[in-house]
Amino acid sequence: MTFEQSNINRTTSTPPSMLEFPWHETPLGARDTWPATLAVAVEMIMASKFPQCLVWGEELITIHNEAFKPLLGEKPNAQGRPFSDVWSESWEAIAPIAARAFAGEATFIEDFQLQVVRRGYPELAYFTFCYSPVRDEHGRVLGILDTVVETTEKVVIESQLLHEQQRQRTLNETLEKRVAQRTRERDSIWQHSRDLLATLDDSGRLSSASPSWQRILEQQGESLLGRSFLELMHPNDIEAAREQLALLTNDSVQIKSRCAHADGSWRWIAWYLTVDGETTYAYGRDIDEEKQRAAALAQVEEQLRQAQKMDAVGQLTGGIAHDFNNLLAGIIGNLELLGSRISQGNIGGLERYTGAALGAANRAANLTHRLLAFSRRQTLAPxxxxxxxxxxxxxxxxxxxxxxxxxxxxxxxxxxxxxxxxxxxxxxxxxxxxxxxxxxxxxxxxxxxxxxxxxxxxxxxxxxxxxxxxxxxxxxxxxxxxxxxxxxxxxxxxxxxxxxxxxxxxxxxxxxxxxxxxxxxxxxxxxxxxxxxxxxxxxxRDHQLAQAPDAAPQPGESLKTLPAPHKNILLVDDETTLRELIGEVLEELGYAVLHAENGPRALDILQSSAAIDLLLSDVGLPGGMNGRQVADAAREIRPGLKVLFITGYAESSVMHADDLDVDMQVLTKPFEIDTLACRVTQLLG
Missing domain, CATH: 3.30.565.10 (Histidine kinase-like ATPase, C-terminal domain)
Known part of the structure; x- marks a missing residue:
């Protein structure tokens, strides 16, 4: 069943939660294969009570929390689907904003208008949202964190209020017989409005204040009359408000400021002011809760950044430098003594220095394995x-x-x-x-x-x-x-x-x-x-009873016991010293070895008439192609070619045995020469 078919089938029943969703059917793969950046980002949004979703990768795969579901209405289950598919009817408007986020720009937009289909019919809706790029430890943008709240009701109310204001201005120009009716309507709004309403005289002092001041700020309207509008604001907000008021002519202006509550605290109010003759009308909406939500969002984003920082710290930290320096000192010192004894012609007891150097090198290898285990990037053989x-x-x-x-x-x-x-x-x-x-x-x-x-x-x-x-x-x-x-x-x-x-x-x-x-x-x-x-x-628990074959080399085998196979091997590694060392070992075993320092050079050889029985390639390669890409291209050219990857860092493409095709194996650096020889011989039969 295809990805699209699985999504269609799921629309007929209750959509699975994020934890139950079959992610292995999506381009993201199973959850236990997700990179740390994605796993941490998903953990953050699932812990959030605020509507959030994550848009991940080139396929724009959607991962959302429970609070995001009400925004979807009766839309098919959005979990695991491309974001462009979920919002296909409005993607033309959303796509440029998403592109800016993928380019590294965080975007915050209030009351963004979209026409959406979520209850079986098109409707006009408004959203306030923030698109924040999600970066990996190298600073690359891998996804977008979308934090959103629907503001349709708020926009409609604001529109109604502005419409009412215009209607009142029009009523002022109508016949005198409608003045009483207009006054009653205005008084009703004045008395029952959930917003702060006030009028200011030409000097900026309050000439009237609605009863909502008492409900929201516990300020008696009578005590406010004659006070300057700016005096009601927090001292740090007055200058910005004064600059906005200077722009007030025949157009409306908006001001966000903190206003004093009777208990001594401060509340965030979004003001809409318009002038009519010598009177200024002020409409204030309490946005203190919205500010708290914004602060919570900022905290979540900071936690995400901290988690990304810890992931980077987990890969390489200053503490490892101390241990490695000690081990390197032992290796270098013993090799120098070994060289000195050989130059003097004194070859007795040299195994003492080689043994000490090998022991230090093995301890260094064990230390790197521990670091890979901590960062969850070791190559496991489950x-x-x-x-x-x-x-x-x-x-x-x-x-x-x-x-x-x-x-x-x-x-x-x-x-x-x-x-x-x-x-x-x-x-x-x-x-x-x-x-x-x-x-x-x-x-x-x-x-x-x-x-x-x-x-x-x-x-x-x-x-x-x-x-x-x-x-x-x-x-x-x-x-x-x-x-x-x-x-x-x-x-x-x-x-x-x-x-x-x-x-x-x-x-x-x-x-x-x-x-x-x-x-x-x-x-x-x-x-x-x-x-x-x-x-x-x-x-x-593992529910599969069949045990996978053990691809590890058999104990007891060594260079001396392996037969000379007379096979041809293409060796690909950008580290010249290591490539020459491995090549020399393989040639001593009777193999013919072709060398390539990168992926493009390896492809040149693969496309030639040279006989090749095994591709032996490092995973991390320069030249625009990694080892897995070289192997895939090689099998296109030479179907059935056997492949042995060598790696010191487990790339996701060869992280698990399930990802490897037939006759593909992985050998983790550093390795013993005998182990390499046994694995090559095993692959070549």
Missing amino acids: KPINVNHLVQDLEELLQRTVGPHIQVEFDPATSPWTVLVDPNQLENAVLNLCINARDAMPEAGTLGITTRNVTLTLEQAQMHDVPPGEYLSLQVSDTGSGMAQPIIARAFDPFFTTKPTGKGTGLGLSMIYGFARQSGGMAYIESCVDDGTTVYILLP
């Missing part, structure tokens, strides 16, 4: 697993790790639900949590590991920021010192640690949180001072 079996296999290691003074207790769930996660990352998460628990119990205590099947209701799911449904809950608890609430609030922040200097990186819990979120679940903490701590990892 498999259906039984968490009980995983924990049972770890029990002996955990007991040795925490020491004999701590008792380890495992309380497994009966028939636990299968979950689809990367088992290595889950093992690391459990080990990290157990080490944290051990450190919280330096003398003695009990470490508990519990698994439970849980079903989250909509309310519970919203509390944990996950979709409602079935989850496997993995809990690691201790009887240690516990944590205060301010510590819990920051526990998942990167580089935050309560351990002494040199005892921890502050990335352990942030890595666990990132792994849980990237796996479609959540992590949270419950703790009290002196009453222990429990960390919960919620992982969504």
Whole structure:
């Protein structure tokens, strides 16, 4: 079924909520694949009580909150549809404004007139809205945040009031016999109007004030007579109001100012003033609530900007520079000593320096993996697993790790639900949590590991920021010192640690949180001072029983055990040193290697008559084409060509195994030479 057909079918029943909507049928894909910028923006609008929608990507996909629905009337469900389709009848007027927002310009327009069809017939409506560009961490505009309120009723009332004013001016020129009737009508408006009404003499002083002054500002009309109109305003607003009043001739002017309430507070009033002879008529509408809404909108936008800033901070922060500098010092120092010994002809014991350099390099690789886990950009290899079996296999290691003074207790769930996660990352998460628990119990205590099947209701799911449904809950608890609430609030922040200097990186819990979120679940903490701590990892239940084949290289294989295959490989990488190193390794294995430094050069080779059995390409490439685009183009030219991606940063196009075509695999940098050789041999059969 096509995207358009699915939307048509849904119009016959109650539209699904944003959380229930089948986003995988839209160009945005499943929610768990959304980039952080989109996920945060959606979280903000769904939390807002103000009508808001997000217009995302080149397809202008619409994501709106519940408060936005009344604006749609009986329109078909707008969720997941192109914004230009939702408002097709008025798109000609909206499109230029949307284009300005995508160009980076925030636009605020009041009482914008549109002809819309939302109840089966065209109607004229007015809206006050703000189009704010939503940027990613690189400053690129990916979408528009549309905050809107319908002002049709207000515009109609204002139009009626202005019409009444004109009608009264006309009545002044009619026959004397209608004066009484006109006076009664005017008096009725004067008495019952919900707006502040007043007349000013030629010196700008109030000559009359309607009873609404008492209702809105609790100011008696009699006490206002003879006072200057400007004296009623906040001192900071007087100068701007005076400039507007200077423009008042035969045309109306508008002034927004704060006016004093009897209780000493200030209320925002939108004034409409017009002059008739020596009398000025003033109509004031209370917009204090609208100002509060505008302030709330500004706060939401600031929260969105702060979330975007935190996402950028999560990718690279100053704290990592310290750790990397230490590791690089170890690598450089040992390599310099190695070079010095070789130049002196002293080749004894060189493995000590190479081993130290390799050890530091592996620790650096582990640190980058932790950062990728925190930022939810690591390359995962999810498999259906039984968490009980995983924990049972770890029990002996955990007991040795925490020491004999701590008792380890495992309380497994009966028939636990299968979950689809990367088992290595889950093992690391459990080990990290157990080490944290051990450190919280330096003398003695009990470490508990519990698994439970849980079903989250909509309310519970919203509390944990996950979709409602079935989850496997993995809990690691201790009887240690516990944590205060301010510590819990920051526990998942990167580089935050309560351990002494040199005892921890502050990335352990942030890595666990990132792994849980990237796996479609959540992590949270419950703790009290002196009453222990429990960390919960919620992982969504996997309803697919079939286990995906393991594409990892088999243990025990090495360069020496692999056969010489006599195959041809096209190697694409813009890093010359790495490309030459990989090429040399492959050539030693018996492969013929063709080199390309970017996508266009690779396409030139692919379009030639050269025999190629495997495309080995980095994901991030210069020249306007990334590795996935090169692979797609290569398969157009050479159908069935086998592809191995190598990447140090998991691009969304190869983030999950489900995104890869047949005979496509991913290898994450840094990798061992043996691992590369095994993976290439496996792909080439």
